[in-house]
Amino acid sequence: MASKINVKVGETPFEIAQQFLGSAPVDLLGMADALGIDVNMHADMCDPQASGSIRRLPNGRYFIEVNGNDFDLRRRFTLAHELAHYILHRDIIDQRALVDDAMWRSGAGEQIEYQANRMAADLLMPAGLVRTLWNAGVENVSVIARTFQASEAAARIRLEQLGLLPPAWV
Incomplete structure (x- = not known):
């Protein structure tokens, strides 16, 4: 699905995300598309405790997977959380994936997860x-x-x- 937002050359991910925050519910998939992130909202996660993950692909694009076994509203929050990781922490995301479990822990550090949770709330609501x-x-x-x-x-x-x-x- 193509994003309805016109992204200008040089805009930061934060500026792009801001363009989606004017109406409810926020179009998180459109935001991901505008950011150039591929998303699988129905992923079959290897770890059943994993809620979602984000990783950088060899071609330089980013890919988010959201646990397809989670209920719809949880998947929306997970997508917002992974988008927040991209906006805030893309410099530490590599091809191994930053995987968040059901308690929003990725092993990346409490501060990073706290930041992603706060921004996820900002993106979602x-x-x-x-x-x-x-x-x-x-x-x-x-x-x-x-x-x-x-x-x-x-x-x-x-x-x-x-x-x-x-x-x-x-």
Whole structure:
């Protein structure tokens, strides 16, 4: 599928990704396409605990695999997480693949995984769009989750991160 975004020569991956954050649900596959990343959303992962992976191919392109056995909303988050790795950490991705397990651990280091998780939330549920919905009176976690095609747990965490809901443990 061809991306609906016109990529300009010299744009950074971050600038390209930003162009997709204006409507919900965010077109993550279109974003991957615009970034020149091939994606398999129904991969048969060798490790059943693996949620996804990203690697650089010998031709220099990048390839994301998402565990086809995971449910749809989890696969969307996994794709966002792997796109975040590309945007933030493509300099450390090689042909061996950066593989994330079900707890979003790749062995690349806690800081790198934390960064990828935070950016995945930004890509899946952009702060500006979430706040716009909230300020328009959409204060229901389920509705927000459905709007962004995210799990209710992910939507609740995002609302907490944005200070729109108190932390669940309070």
